[in-house]
Amino acid sequence: MSARTKKVLILEDDCDLAASYQMILSLMLPHQLSVLHDMKEMLANSEDALDCDVALIDVDLGHNQPTGLQAYQWLCENGFKGSIFFVTGHARTHPVVVEAVELNGVSLLQKPVELDRLIEAINSGNKNVAVHS
């Protein structure tokens, strides 16, 4: 029986950044990537999203869009079993970031995250890996 390839969900509204994540992570890691841009897209690909082992969720998914926190809640409510990391370019005083930090078992990665740290977080799949720059 062959080992299942690790699946990584990337939920990022910035198309350029999402593409760059896809580019570098597919070069550096053997994992399967699922790059989505907003909640709507995630709902449309719910099966694929829920099947992931690690989720990198941007806290701010764009103006007038559900936040990363709502995406996190949806994942939790629908039986997501993997590790979840919030990624943000906002200051820690941003209201949504404050809420995200208060969540138990979720780590916050501050953009720009160094590649080594990002890979370490994905590979560890450990909710306790806290990376704050």
Added chain:
Amino acid sequence: MSPSIPERNQPMWRTTRTLCAITASTFLLAAVISVAMGKSPVEHLSIAIFSGLLGLAMRKERPGVGIAIPNFIFLLLVTIGQVVMWNSNEHIVHTEKIFEIFTGYRITALVIGLLAPPVQWLGWVVIATTGVVPILHFYSWSPLLRAQIGLQEPWMTLMYVTVSGILYSFRSNQLRIERKSASLQQRVEMLQRFTHIVVNTQHHINTPLQTIENSVSAIRKKDPELSSTLTLIDRSINRIRNVMNMFSLADTNRVWKEEIAPVSSEEFEKLIHELNP
């Protein structure tokens, strides 16, 4: 926004106007009682008029002026007041009536100490005149008349003038502190607005920076020959990252005491230089 100095002074001016009205009413009543008792009402009446005029002069609000009474009106009122008091003292001292001499000068001195405009030269000149005028007045009288008045004058009036000077000095210091604090408050508010913008727009810099960082790593992986060029980009990214970290000092969650927080552009420059040698 914090209120401006004139706005913050409004309660003080309102209180002073009320005090003027109370003083005017009290002395008006005293003048009536004096008449009823067969005494001269001139002194009481003059103080009542003086207080009333001061109150009226402060009636009109002048936002942005800093003081409610224009300097020349103040000077005019003090001059009129002193002339009236000179005349009333002069008039009464030559009568057989019993009265407390220079009461008007004393009260005027105290009122001036409380109300004199914060223009230093004007305040001190006016206070000085409230000391000089009674002395001149006192020594303009014959030694016989001076002996009748008693030993306490003009020194008692001078003591009131000294107290008035202390009050004025205290007020001036308070005002100086208040102005300095208002100016600091303005700077703080400006800085808060700036840092608020910086903190709230950080993601517009951090997100593209992440894209650049990822792309540089991808290029390095694909083409190791470009490594030296990419190292330059890495260094530049690090410089921007450090600057953004410095800006995040504005983050209210960070404890400044534990941070190396620059307080001037020079210190900021120095720190950035140390982080990026």
